[in-house]
Amino acid sequence: MFKPTNNTQVAVLVDDVVKQFNVAAVPVWRKLIRRSHQAAENGNSTELKARRGKEVITAVDHVTFNVQQNEIFGVLGPNGSGKSTLIRLLSTLLLPDQGRIEVFGLDIEKNDMQVKRLINRVSVDAAFFKKLSPKENLLYGARLYGVSGPEANRKAKEILKRLGLRESSYTSPMEDMSRGMQQKVAIARAFLSQPIVLLLDEPTTGLDPRSKLEVQAFINELRDTHNATILITTHDMNEADAICDRIAILDEGKIVALDTPDGLKKLVSHNGQTPSLEEVFMQLTGKELVEKDDLTDFVPEKVLA
Amino acid sequence: MIKGLQLEFRQSYAFIARNFNLVKRYWGWEVVWLAYSIANALSVTFIGAGAGEITGQTDIDTDFLITYLLIGTLVWRFLASIFNNISEMIAWERWEGTIEYTFMAPVRRFNQMLGQTVFAIIYSLIFTVIIGAVVASFFELDFSEADLVSATLILLVGSLSFVGIGVVASILPLLYPERGAQMTNIVQAFFLLVSGIYYPISVLPKWLQVLARFSPATYVLEGMRAALLPGTVDKELTSFVWPLLLMGLVMLPLGIYLFQRAERYTKRTGKLKRSG
Numbered sequence: 001m002f003k004p005t006n007n008t009q010v011a012v013l014v015d016d017v018v019k020q021f022n023v024a025a026v027p028v029w030r031k032l033i034r035r036s037h038q039a040a041e042n043g044n045s046t047e048l049k050a051r052r053g054k055e056v057i058t059a060v061d062h063v064t065f066n067v068q069q070n071e072i073f074g075v076l077g078p079n080g081s082g083k084s085t086l087i088r089l090l091s092t093l094l095l096p097d098q099g100r101i102e103v104f105g106l107d108i109e110k111n112d113m114q115v116k117r118l119i120n121r122v123s124v125d126a127a128f129f130k131k132l133s134p135k136e137n138l139l140y141g142a143r144l145y146g147v148s149g150p151e152a153n154r155k156a157k158e159i160l161k162r163l164g165l166r167e168s169s170y171t172s173p174m175e176d177m178s179r180g181m182q183q184k185v186a187i188a189r190a191f192l193s194q195p196i197v198l199l200l201d202e203p204t205t206g207l208d209p210r211s212k213l214e215v216q217a218f219i220n221e222l223r224d225t226h227n228a229t230i231l232i233t234t235h236d237m238n239e240a241d242a243i244c245d246r247i248a249i250l251d252e253g254k255i256v257a258l259d260t261p262d263g264l265k266k267l268v269s270h271n272g273q274t275p276s277l278e279e280v281f282m283q284l285t286g287k288e289l290v291e292k293d294d295l296t297d298f299v300p301e302k303v304l305a
Numbered sequence: 306m307i308k309g310l311q312l313e314f315r316q317s318y319a320f321i322a323r324n325f326n327l328v329k330r331y332w333g334w335e336v337v338w339l340a341y342s343i344a345n346a347l348s349v350t351f352i353g354a355g356a357g358e359i360t361g362q363t364d365i366d367t368d369f370l371i372t373y374l375l376i377g378t379l380v381w382r383f384l385a386s387i388f389n390n391i392s393e394m395i396a397w398e399r400w401e402g403t404i405e406y407t408f409m410a411p412v413r414r415f416n417q418m419l420g421q422t423v424f425a426i427i428y429s430l431i432f433t434v435i436i437g438a439v440v441a442s443f444f445e446l447d448f449s450e451a452d453l454v455s456a457t458l459i460l461l462v463g464s465l466s467f468v469g470i471g472v473v474a475s476i477l478p479l480l481y482p483e484r485g486a487q488m489t490n491i492v493q494a495f496f497l498l499v500s501g502i503y504y505p506i507s508v509l510p511k512w513l514q515v516l517a518r519f520s521p522a523t524y525v526l527e528g529m530r531a532a533l534l535p536g537t538v539d540k541e542l543t544s545f546v547w548p549l550l551l552m553g554l555v556m557l558p559l560g561i562y563l564f565q566r567a568e569r570y571t572k573r574t575g576k577l578k579r580s581g
């Protein structure tokens with residue numbers, strides 16, 4: 001198995017990556033009544049040619065960053081800003097239209113098999129064979145990574161116990177479990193393969209506060225004992241603040257800031273007051289307040305008056 | 306080297322174990338499907354039993370006709386089961402949303418298909434043997450002169466090309482999550498029509514006869530009938546094995562190649578994603 005040697009190594013390299021999608025186009029009549037400056041803005045995205053009746057959207061727009069080995073790297077951003085797309089690119093589930101992605105110097109396209117051995121991913125949707133039990137699902141997942149059945153079984157029980165999953169749930173169908181419980185199994189699935197780079201797409205969404213902390217402790221532990229590198233997206237600012245060494249903020253596919261949590265706070269602080277990460281997020285993604293102009297679009301005049 | 310082999314073996318085994326678990330968890334569905342298949346096979350074989358009465362002729366060799374139809378229906382059940390198992394593997398994972406996790410794992414498509422094929426063959430054999438035993442118990446058939454070894458050999462060689470065709474068909478649900486699975490039924494219908502399952506292909510119009518020569522099922526059926534109904538065909542059994550081997554050798558690598566192309570396409574266009 002691949003063992004990186006020194007700790008200052010770049011674990012994940014993302015260099016000028018662009019990912020675009022064809023999506024169903026806005027009908028012509030709606031385009032016509034759009035404001036003209038918006039039309040001008042959209043006019044210059046020409047990298048991917050739109051198919052008929054389709055429109056090109058740029059989900060990840062010239063993104064560049066490095067994650068050092070052993071780092072916990074956070075990616076924050078509003079809905080639709082491209083976080084999941086970025087994670088999918090790193091997990092070889094999407095191919096970049098432009099740019100280069102490497103995991104420990106291995107190109108994710110040319111050396112995809114080697115890269116796949118090093119990574120695993122947890123995503124918001126805990127996708128499983130719903131009729132199969134956690135045990136059956138986890139053993140399937142672990143075997144794909146070459147972990148033997150008995151070993152996977154032992155580890156899975158251990159992880160799920162720590163996450164507070166009932167013993168009896170382990171062998172009954174997944175569909176009988178709550179969403180949060182399923183999410184815990186999803187986390188176990190990723191940890192079972194002992195990834196050296198763990199990609200976490202909102203891993204704690206839907207978990208109760210205690211389980212959230214337990215997952216965070218797990219992430220830290222994996223980093224410390226297994227020398228793992230973690231890339232995590234979350235909508236929980238406290239979580240990001242607590243565990244991330246550095247944070248990138250994405251907006252409309254572009255990185256608008258990248259720094260340590262403290263660095264980010266300094267960036268937007270004024271009158272010497274330290275803002276919370278939430279305030280940083282609001283400010284940097286330009287959605288901190290609703291302008292009166294915007295309100296008039298949907299609120300009757302007399303309400304505002 | 307040993308470790309590498311162990312890894313690959315575990316990966317293929319992962320698919321076999323998973324599929325048997327699915328069969329176990331959906332057992333009710335399996336029972337229904339088995340009952341349906343038995344009823345279907347029986348109703349076809351009864352046509353043979355009723356041939357005399359239907360036509361009003363008394364000199365029809367009913368036992369022969371029953372055996373002829375029974376072979377047809379069993380071979381078809383078997384090959385269709387192989388085809389379905391393979392072509393549905395992607396549709397199923399899309400439905401559950403697990404496909405991203407399977408595709409993200411360091412598994413070569415060959416190992417995945419290998420596991421899926423081993424499962425499909427074991428499952429289909431058990432399934433077909435049960436149907437065959439039930440249907441045969443309704444009639445008194447004499448298989449004393451049948452060459453069962455050659456028949457099994459032909460069936461297994463023939464199933465390889467159906468694995469290949471199944472892999473090609475599984476591309477449809479990969480590209481079209483909703484309609485893809487239905488489209489594979491059309492592929493199946495085509496083979497049902499042209500392969501001479503319940504009739505000799507010589508009764509088909511000329512153009513369909515040409516297509517029949519491209520269906521591996523045609524050779525499987527002719528070969529099986531030659532082996533199980535002695536005296537009907539005076540060709541060497543190997544003359545059925547060669548085309549099947551050839552088709553298998555072409556279809557399997559072609560299937561995996563096309564599948565990988567399709568996989569790349571879905572990764573470029575973002576078609577794998579269903580939610581999140």
Ligand SMILES: Nc1ncnc2c1ncn2[C@@H]1O[C@H](COP(=O)(O)OP(=O)(O)OP(=O)(O)O)[C@@H](O)[C@H]1O
Pocket residue numbers: 021022023057058059077078079080081082083084085086574575576577578581
């Ligand atoms: N497979 C796809 N096909 C078409 N469009 C896609 C696809 N995946 C993402 N998109 C689009 O790309 C943009 C970014 O989506 P993405 O899922 O990466 O956002 P996100 O930052 O993860 O949002 P959220 O916080 O809601 O999870 C969105 O406009 C989305 O509609």
Ligand SMILES: [Mg+2]
Pocket residue numbers: 083084085201581
């Ligand atoms: Mg997302």
